[in-house]
Amino acid sequence: MVKTQIYSIVNYNEAVQVMDAGADHIGLVPMQTGGIPAHRVPYDVIDKIYAEAKRRGVKTISIMLNKDVEEMFFIIKRLNPDIVHIAGMDYTADQAFADRLHKECPGTELMQAVLVDGPGALERAKEYAKYCDYLLTDTGLAVDTGIGASGKTHDWNIDREIVETVSIPVIIAGGLGPDNVEECIEKIRPYGVDSLSKTSTKFRDGVIEKDIPKVKEFCEKAHAMSEKLNLS
Numbered sequence: 001m002v003k004t005q006i007y008s009i010v011n012y013n014e015a016v017q018v019m020d021a022g023a024d025h026i027g028l029v030p031m032q033t034g035g036i037p038a039h040r041v042p043y044d045v046i047d048k049i050y051a052e053a054k055r056r057g058v059k060t061i062s063i064m065l066n067k068d069v070e071e072m073f074f075i076i077k078r079l080n081p082d083i084v085h086i087a088g089m090d091y092t093a094d095q096a097f098a099d100r101l102h103k104e105c106p107g108t109e110l111m112q113a114v115l116v117d118g119p120g121a122l123e124r125a126k127e128y129a130k131y132c133d134y135l136l137t138d139t140g141l142a143v144d145t146g147i148g149a150s151g152k153t154h155d156w157n158i159d160r161e162i163v164e165t166v167s168i169p170v171i172i173a174g175g176l177g178p179d180n181v182e183e184c185i186e187k188i189r190p191y192g193v194d195s196l197s198k199t200s201t202k203f204r205d206g207v208i209e210k211d212i213p214k215v216k217e218f219c220e221k222a223h224a225m226s227e228k229l230n231l232s
């Protein structure tokens with residue numbers, strides 16, 4: 001079954017509703033020196049969200065949008081997510097980061113965002129796949145906002161090539177919602193699909209809230225399409 005990954009959770013009630021709606025992975029932005037301020041979640045709230053997710057078997061993801069490796073390790077050790085997602089424009093996880101993560105944080109897997117901005121993305125994906133546990137292919141918005149949260153799709157032919165080339169799970173992100181998730185799965189046949197903007201309501205002050213009926217529709221369509229295509 002294709003995994004559904006839902007970003008950006010901002011509080012406990014929302015996390016519970018997103019999991020009830022069918023999310024297999026939930027992602028959020030822990031308090032840190034990078035990222036959009038309105039999305040950052042305090043550690044005590046994350047503890048409660050992750051405990052409930054672990055009870056349900058839902059995978060928990062902490063995204064890192066900064067470039068300070070020591071800060072990242074502090075956060076990973078404090079929160080113990082199932083997956084750490086590296087998505088800052090100024091830092092890319094390397095072999096040394098992966099080795100340290102697997103040694104010091106054995107319960108946490110590594111997901112590196114791949115900016116799909118042209119054919120060069122395939123070469124980067126091949127390199128990251130040597131030491132990462134997952135790749136997340138995504139669209140960039142601006143140099144200072146990290147890889148992702150753009151609400152925009154990119155050239156899915158490149159994602160398909162990446163999925164067909166690397167031997168680790170690939171999650172597709174960038175402008176996915178209930179309107180195009182089936183087409184994306186049919187074309188790319190990825191391990192997972194991710195949604196932020198199209199399953200959220202964004203307010204003028206930057207505050208974001210999950211739109212639960214849209215999350216449900218996204219998850220149901222993704223799961224139904226993966227059953228139709230017999231994707232394990």
Ligand SMILES: O=C(O)c1ccccc1NCC(=O)[C@H](O)[C@H](O)COP(=O)(O)O
Pocket residue numbers: 006007008027028029035036039063065087138139145146147148149150151152173174175176194195196197198
């Ligand atoms: O969650 C955020 O605030 C965030 C900020 C900057 C980069 C990524 C971020 N979130 C995680 C993701 O990778 C998104 O879920 C992904 O980019 C999809 O976003 P969208 O295109 O808006 O569906």
